[in-house]
Amino acid sequence: MAKPMVVEIPHELGREEARRRIAEGTAKARDALGKSGVAINTLDWTGDRLDYSVTAMHQTVTGQIDVGQDSVRVEVRLPLLLSVFASKLQKIVGREGNNLLITKK
Numbered sequence: 582m583a584k585p586m587v588v589e590i591p592h593e594l595g596r597e598e599a600r601r602r603i604a605e606g607t608a609k610a611r612d613a614l615g616k617s618g619v620a621i622n623t624l625d626w627t628g629d630r631l632d633y634s635v636t637a638m639h640q641t642v643t644g645q646i647d648v649g650q651d652s653v654r655v656e657v658r659l660p661l662l663l664s665v666f667a668s669k670l671q672k673i674v675g676r677e678g679n680n681l682l683i684t685k686k
Contacts, residue, residue, distance in 0.1 A: 585644070586657045586667050590678040593651065599682055600629055600648045606681045607631070638663070653678060 592599050604626070611621045614635075622634040622641070629648040634641060644657040655674055659667060 586659065586671055588655045588671055588674045590653045590682055591651060592653060592682040594682060596629060596648055596650045599653055602681050603646060603648060653682065
């Protein structure tokens with residue numbers, strides 16, 4: 582297994598609103614990704630930490646999202662085969678995370 586990829590996303594929402602948006606966003610992602618052949622296996626909240634597991638191309642990606650008062654830390658553990666996509670994935674996670682946490686609702 583390659584070194585975990587970590588993305589820190591600052592926000593000004595407070596912990597509760599950031600957690601709500603992440604929960605809402607992961608529910609939407611589950612629907613959208615399911616149509617493209619990517620399966621979200623687990624989404625388990627323990628307090629302000631979301632542990633997740635996703636399978637794509639017969640490879641399982643795991644990690645967690647820690648929701649803080651002013652930032653969200655996303656950790657992604659990629660199997661070696663998918664680690665070549667780490668930098669691209671890091672940009673996507675950062676961009677989508679910012680869209681989710683910065684956009685006014």
